[in-house]
Amino acid sequence: MVVLVPGPPCSRDAKLLSDEELDILMSVTMSVTQRDFINPDTNTPDTVFYVLYSTVGTRLCKMIDKPDTAGKASKLICRIVTFLDNEFEQIQSLAISHVTSIASKEAKALGPHMEAMVKLFVVEENTEMLFPIAKVYSSNPEPLAPHFQTFFDLIDSRDDDVRSLVLTLMIDIAQRQPQLFEDVHITTIIDEMRAANDSEQASYVTILLHLSQQRPDVIVKHTATLIQADVHKQHGRRLLFNVLKNVAVGSPQVSEAEPVMEYYTKFLSGPEDGELSPLVLNAIRAVGAIHRPLLDNRKPFIADLKDTTRVQAVKDTCIFILDVLEGRSLEVLSADMKGVKQEVGQLGEEVTSTGARVDNVQNDVTVQKQRVDRVEVRVDYQGRELRDLGGTVEDTVSKVEEIDKKTLNHAPFWARDVSKLLNPESKHDWRLLSSRLGYSNDDIRGWVQTADPCQSMLNEWYSTHKTRDATFGVLQTLQEMNRTDAAAIVENAMKIAETVVDDEPQDYKSPPEIFISYQWGKQPEVQLLQRHLSSAGYSCWLDVGQMGGGDKLFEKIDRGIRAATVVLCCVTDNYASSPNCNREVNLAVTLGKPIIPLLLEKCTWPPAGSMGPIFSEYLFIRFFSRPGEEVEADAFWSKAKFRELLLQLSYNKVEVSLQVEPEYKDWWNKIAATVHIPLNKRSGDGTQSKPTSAMKASETADVFLSYQWGKQPQVQKLFARLTSLGYTCWMDVHQMGGGDSLFDKIDKGVRGSKVVISCVTTKYCLSANCRREVSLADALKKPIVPVLLEPTAWPPSGPMSMVLTSLVYIDLSKDERVQESWKGEKVDELVQKIQNVVNPQRCDDDKKPPQDVRQGQTTSRSQRSNTDAKSKSCVLL
Structure with a gap:
């Protein structure tokens, strides 16, 4: 029993409550929420339990302000979320206020409930949910994606508070899910930005800034409109200049970057702005680094700007750009310094000589007085020159040391290109890379104060790690961050590095018949696969130890693919997004090379991106093990999958060119036959023919079994039953393997069959592949026998209804035991229909x-x- 005393614990601050008191308060509130809030007499929420919940629960929600408190209140939070769609407005409003209170202090606690919050907003259009949704979005962004358009439509709301919350949410979405924005959304944002007041313009430009950092291709077509945009506030103009810079840097076409450079030049030609002019000039330098001709054309303008500017930062940047354009470097400054030192040495020798002459002149002061006076004047003059030259030498040494700090470090040459991509502020910038590499927040704050934070961090990283380990660490981290642009730079640099010192060359008597295409993050696994394939007698082409000169990189890859009989694609998510791997796959497809996809990790199929349309036609071989599978001693794949790969190589006529190790001798004898017909097949006259082996994919079949994979065990038994009766059957699991063309094999199976058995279930009617099989059979006028494996409305709804509605089905759904033995009156009816098609002459004779x-x-x-x-x-x- 719970006793309430005056001055309840909820009136105190959460930090003053002990853990025991807080647990008691949570337990009481949770117990109250499970009681009835509705008074049956008034049909309103005014019971003592509701009053207690509204008071104690409200104060308790305000105490949820840190992770440990949220963890204790997790069950209560789940209960509060269920009240969001309560039929009583008073209870619903109270739940919304509680959710808002929790979101303002500990938004992560509501992350698992994001879908329920979004559903309430979409269904009831309750704008009060905008604030907690905007707060919780970063913890769980995925539930919002399907309803993005609903939220985006509020961007032009007349309610200032609603519009402000939506803009804040859109900024976060542009950072985390930029793929949701399409061209129509970009157009709307730009139109609203041009019409907005000064205080809101910055929010619209911030959305464009995040999109330009990750998807400059969707912004480039709006360059002219952005250049003409009238942004008044200083902060908004800074953001707009950066948007245009990202678009120009990300554009592969010089013609698309030219308007941006012209806009920057026009701005610098006007009144000088001490804050914006350095920013614009740095943007010119960044665009010029990608499109050098645009920077060369503006060399006279930059030289004039250096002489006329009154801002020191602008002058320094102009000098730097001119030095780059004119080829001045550290070696030139060092040579100048050496020349100055030589002049100083010569003057020193002259001073010594002059001193000796003075000593000689002093012996005859009377005669040589006038000459001594002239010599003393000359000595004073040379002394002044010596001091001036000494100051010049000190200044030169100081500048050389400053340049050394900027240019000489432990990081490799490609670090500057990576720094240019990661230094601009974004969600996945150099700060996230530093954190993933194990550096603390204090380290990051220290690098922020340097001229090039990312370069400073990489210098520290390479100074404390071995070069190869450091490079692989950076590459893997960039891939995990989904920064494929920077990862491609590192990957290309690693491949070029392989060309400097060749590994021991592999001496092939003939060009390798297998080309292995992979992404460099999986190099150890692929080298292990190559060793096993070599043990099985196959020669494989890898880009490790075979490169030669750096200029031969792509030429060697081209030769390897052209000479190969088959291409193995080691597919991962990073492989699908790698530009180099995309080139290899496209070349293999263009040359008509057979492709066998090996799935090295669990990912979607076909993979997202440009490889999706190519791989959608192929079946993959799963090359990662699952619990309980038999795995090779020194491998990460199951034995069955490696044997499936060997079968596919044999099917594609890949010759064994190396000596086969004992473990792979006669490997084909270890594989059970796919299908064996236990009984003798009947001949056309009713006599028995000799036993036949499993049918090949190229042979015609009596029966084509069309089914959905959820019923595969039952259809396997039907397959065994029909083959025992002497019929040849086509079933995908027996006729297809990894690397096979999915639609090609199914097309041949349907065309070569005499009758199609359609195993109808609810999922079968919804399956796209099953619909294709039925449609193809109908188009080819193949007899179709529908068999109901579970209760289903007839004809089934959807595209199949047009084909199946006129057919008479056989109902096997009433007794599931029939689907285990495949015997009985209904099965005899099915066999009779097959016999009528396969051998009608015999039945007519009978x-x-x-x-x-x-x-x-x-x-x-x-x-x-x-x-x-x-x-x-x-x-x-």
């Missing part, structure tokens, strides 16, 4: 009257009985 009746003779009762029995046997067959 139905004819006995020979003696046809000759006008009478028949005995026993003879007629034998004839009837023979006819029944045809039906059972």
Whole structure:
């Protein structure tokens, strides 16, 4: 029993409550929520339990302000979320206020409930949910994606508070899910930005900034409109300049970057702005680094700007750009310094010589007085020059040391290109890379104060790690961050590095017949696969140890693919997004090379991106093990999958060119036959033929089994039953393997069959592949026999109804035991329909009257009985 005393614990601050008191308060509130809030007399929420919940629960929600408190209140939070769609407005409003209170202090606690919050907003259009949704979005962004358009439509709301919350949410979405924005959304954002007041313009430009960092291709077509946009506030103009810079840097076409450079030049030609002018000039430098001709054309303008500017930062940047354009470097400054030192040495020698002359002149002061005076004047003059030259040398040394700090470090040459991509502020910038590499927030704050934060961080990383380990660490981290642009730079640099010192060359008597295409993050696994394939007698082409000169990189890959008989694609998510891997796959497809996809990790199929349309036609071989599978001792794949790969290589006529190790000798004898027909197949005249082996994919079949994979065990037993009766059957699991063309094999199976058995279930009617099989059979006028494996409305709804509505089905859904044994009256009916199509002549003969009746003779009762029995046997067959 719970006793409430004056001054309840909820009136105190959560930090003053002990863990025991807080647990008691949570327990009481949770117990109250499970009681009835509705008074049956008034039909309103005014019971003592509701009053207690509204007071204690409200204060308790305000105490949820840190992760440990949220963890204790997780069950209560789940209960509060269920009240969001309560039919009583008063209870619903109270739940919304509680959710808003929790979201303002500990939004992550509501992350698992994001879908329920979004559903309430979409269904009831309750704008009060916008604030908690905007707060919780970063913890769980996926539930919002299907309803993005609903939220985006509020961007032009007349309610200032609603519009402000939606803009905040759109900024977060542009950072985390930029793929949701399409061209129509970009157009709307730009139109609203041009019409918005000064305080809101910055929010619209911030959305465009995040999109330009990750998807400059969707912004580039709006460059002219952005250049003409009238943005008044200083902060908004800074953001707009950065948007245009990202678009120009990300554009592969010089013509698309030219308007941006012209806009920057026009701005710098106007009144000088001490804050924006350095920003614009740095943007010119960044665009010029990608499109050098645009920077060369503006060399006279930059030289004039250096002489006329009054802002030191602008002058320094102009000098730097001119130095780059004119080829000045550290070596030139060092040579100048050496020349100055030589001049100083010569002057020193002259001073020594002059001192000696003074000593000689002092012996004859009277005679040489005038000459001594002239020598003293000269000595004073040279002393002043010596001091001036000394100051010049010190300044030169200081500048050389400053340049050394900027240019000489432990990081490799490609670090500057990576730094240009990661230095601009974004969700996945250099700060996230530093954190993933294990650096603390204090380290990151220290690098922020340097001229090039990312370069400074990489310098520290390479100074404390071995170069190869450091490079692989950076590459893997960039891939995990989904920064494929920076990862491609590192990957290309690693491949070029392989060309400097070749590994031991692999001496092939003939070009390798297998080309292995992979992404460099999986190099150890692929090298292990190559060793096993070599043990099985196959020669493989890998880009490790075979490169030669750096300029031969793509030429060697081209030769490897052209000489190969088959291409193995080691597919991962990073493989699908790698530009180099995309080139290899496209070349293999263009050359018509057979492709066998190996799935090295669990990912969607076909993979997203440009490889999706290519791989959608192929079946993959799953090359990662699952719990309970038999795995090779020194491998990460199951034995069955490696044997499936060897079968596919044999099917594609890949010759064994190396010595086969004992473990892979006669490997094909270890694989059970796919299909064996236990009984002898009947010939057309009813006699028995010799036993046949499993049918090949190229042979025609009596029966094509069309089914959905959820019913595969039952259809396997039907397959065994029909083959035991002597019919040849086509079933995908027996006729297809990894690397096979999915639609090509199914097309040949349907065309080569005599009758199609359609195993109808609810999922079968919804399956796209099953619909294709039925449509193809109908188009080819193949007999179709529908078999109901579970209760289903007839005809089934959807595209299949047009084909199946006129057919008579066989219902096997009433007794599931029939689908285990495949025996009984309904199965006999199915077999009879198959026999009518496969061998109609035999059934017709059995139905004819006995020979003696046809000759006008009478028949005995026993003879007629034998004839009837023979006819029944045809039906059972």
